[in-house]
Amino acid sequence: MTQTKGNVQRTAEFNVLFMNLNEKGQEAALTVLRSLDFAQSVMCLQRAENQQKPTKQLV
Numbered sequence: 001m002t003q004t005k006g007n008v009q010r011t012a013e014f015n016v017l018f019m020n021l022n023e024k025g026q027e028a029a030l031t032v033l034r035s036l037d038f039a040q041s042v043m044c045l046q047r048a049e050n051q052q053k054p055t056k057q058l059v
Contacts, residue, residue, distance in 0.1 A: 003011075018029060
């Protein structure tokens with residue numbers, strides 16, 4: 001997937017901000033990112049499961 005100029009610029013900005021954090025701050029930022037990644041994977045899994053379930057029809 002190609003990145004837009006805006007995405008590249010934001011990534012560069014995040015890299016600079018991350019590198020300016022001390023070790024504890026970097027660990028905290030990584031913990032937040034890992035938590036968000038996990039939450040997103042759970043949400044995607046739930047969405048996929050809901051799409052596979054047959055819908056009940058009202059009579």
